[in-house]
Amino acid sequence: MIDLHGYGPRLLEGALVTIELGVLSLILAIILGLLTASAKMSRNRLLHGIGTLYTTIIRGVPDLVLMLLLFYGGQIGINQVTDLLYYQFDIDIFININAFVAGVVTIGLIFGAYMGETFRGAFLAVDNGQIEAARAYGMTERLMLRRIRFPLMMRHALPGLSNNWMVMLKTTALVSIIGLVDMVRVAEEAAKATHEPFTFMVPVAIIYLLIASVSEWFFSRLQKRYNVGFGEAE
């Protein structure tokens, strides 16, 4: 067994942070992605414009720059707002951005844009006949979305979704730069302290590969579930 110089438990804690961060940002990104997709498909020009601007800008700027901007700039921005509230309306609140929240918000915000594109393409790929049939049954828009469009859309969205998740998982490593103690951060500190970079970086890489493999399996199961009725007869 390799000697982790007592950094083992901290490394596992870091891995937990990585997973938590990934899952929470994935949820945020899916919500934002669905909102963006509906904004971009709406007939309202303002909503369409906002959606397009959001996806274009986010996808044109590096993740790290956005993360630094939101992490360092976010606190100053919020302080300015709370100062204004205090002077104008005498409301005294103090909001402190911690690195974890900043990380979740930034990664969610970034991948919301990518998810938006995935969902938009998937919604457009749903067969028109299905929607016509639902209308013919007299379904309301809401019921149609729940029973027809969403489940059919997911079949097309899943490959993109799993791809985005894999990229996102690797992006979570960047939070170590803004001071969040994920497993990369622990490994870096340990490598610097012990002068044994490979002892710590290799396990971290293996954990990433492990998470990726497990999620690949999970997504293939999910894909099978949503493919029901589309495959060939057995």
Added chain:
Amino acid sequence: MEQLFAWLSDALADNTVFNFNTLTFYGRGLVNTVQLVFLSLVIGLVLAVPLSIARGSKHKWIKLPIFFYTYVFRGTPLLVQLYMIYYGVVFIDGIQDTWLWYFLKEPFYPALAAFTLNTAAYTTEIFHGAIKATAKGEIEAARAYGMSHRLMMRRIIIPSAFRRALPAYGNEVIFMLHASAIASVVTIMDLTGAARFVYARYYAPFDAFLFVAAIYLCLTFAILYLFRYLEKRLLAHLRPVS
């Protein structure tokens, strides 16, 4: 040029953050970023072409190591790869006495190595996918002409596969530009490094990072249009008849 400098210093006279000094930082950062990304993409491309062909080989002992390489480099964060190379290279026994040390003591070359290996892995998979997706009819036609495997590769499969890989490769180039921002972590003064320096010096996160975001956005659009132009030229035969 003199006039330009004079005009610039006039225009920036009452701006505290963007003075002549910080703009030169951004300028040097731009040069570093472009150098790093361009070199790693070119070397990565040169490595990826033979690797992608070998990736589709019939022999397991050729195919599997390349698959392993792409799997590892695509499955782990670039930051971890960068740390491994940047911190790890120092500990190879006796490397500090060889001529290699002349290059490796600067952070630029370990970063270049990490980026190159990373982009080569992604590009190999992109090309491999395109080669695998070659239409059966094209291969059958080439066989019917009596082409050898090598000739078929050179004349039929590679030209058509690499053209079809162009859109995906364009994405990879943009991805690489964005990924290069982490070079600032190992003390390279790239664009993001310049922004971090300006932020730390003036405590002005919005000015520092929004400006650099705008530069990245411009670079992204430049790459996007270049690839759109290339696709128009090289994929003209695939466009639907309007």
